[in-house]
Amino acid sequence: MKSILAALFILTSVNAQAVTTAINPSSEFITSIEGCNLRWWFRGSNDNNPIGDISWTGGCVGNKAQGFGFASKVSSNHAYFGSFSAGDLGENVFLEVTDGAITPYKLDFSRGLKVTTDNIDKSTLAKVMDQYSKMKSKNPKTGSTSKKSSGSTKKSDSSKSSTHKASSSVTPPPIAMLKQYEGTAVACTEYALGAAGNEIVNKLYSEIHAEGMCPPAKGVAKALYFSITTIEKSCSPAEIANVADMADLRSQLQEAVDIIKFSCVK
Structure with missing residues (x-):
């Protein structure tokens, strides 16, 4: 569960470099290997190769993809998470997930048949991210989901005791302005930590997306410090290694x- 700060990294990456790409969706529905039909939106305009076998891990009503789920090519390491309705994308925002990296896109018909990372509505993205955090164990491109599930159960059982163990080893704020953004203890579970991370990112959204370098750097630093200290207060030292790469988080905090x-x- 080392992606609890996915929303933070998504928002900062979108702010740093917007990407707009023309797409070539399938003209007809394709039947997944599970027997569910959906339109394949996830193809560049210059890609005319056969789509091949696809997988859909989500709801299926009337033999058509329905609700949130993962669409992926069987032969690819990419998965796409979004909401479908009657086999077609129901939300204009979806996530591309590759080797743990998450990139949000929105369909942008105002400039032709394109997807873009620019100007994604924050409330829509928050809704998609919330569903992703609940369903990411179903991603067919992620291994050992059962191991992750059992680990989450253990963390939940020990959350109360680990909070007390961790409270004396909280990272001090590297600059004074971060003191007021020290995190709070929550259950040491994927859902609770992810919810806390999403909440601080949403709270600081306008600052993270502000013009220039300084306001976004301050917003990112606040969100990272809050998340780091929340993890430290919520999980025992033994559990922390299972929920986050703290060295990487501290490195990104230092950069900010x-x-x-x-x-x-x-």
Whole structure:
């Protein structure tokens, strides 16, 4: 469960570099290997190769994909998470998931048949991310889902005791402004930690997406520090290794702090 800060990294990456790509969706519905029909939207305009076998892990009503789920090519390491209605994309925002990296896109018909990472509605993205956090164990491109599930159960059982064990080893704020963004203890489970991360990202959304370098750096630093300290307060040292790459999180926090120190106007 090392992607509890996925929403944060998604929002910062979207802010840093917008991408718009023309697409070539299938003209007809395709039947997945599970027997459910859906339109394949996830193909570039220059890709005229046969789509091949696809998989759908989600609801199926009247033999058509319905609700949130993962669509993927059997031969690819990519999976696409979104909401379908009667076999077609029901939400204009979906996620591309590859090797743990998550990129959000929205359908953009105002500029032709395209998808873009630009100007994605934050409330829609938050809804999609919330569903993804609940369903990501069903991603066919992610291994050992049963192991993850059993680990989450153990963390939930021990959350109360681990909170007390971790409370004395919280990372001090690298700069004074972050002190007020120290996290709070929650259950050491994927859902609880993910919800806390999503909540702080939504709260700081406008700052993370502000113009220039300094306001976004401050927003990212606040969200990272909150998330790091929330993990530390919620999980025992033994559990932390299972829920987050803390070295990577601290490295990204330091990068944001460096921008604040050396680039922001005082």
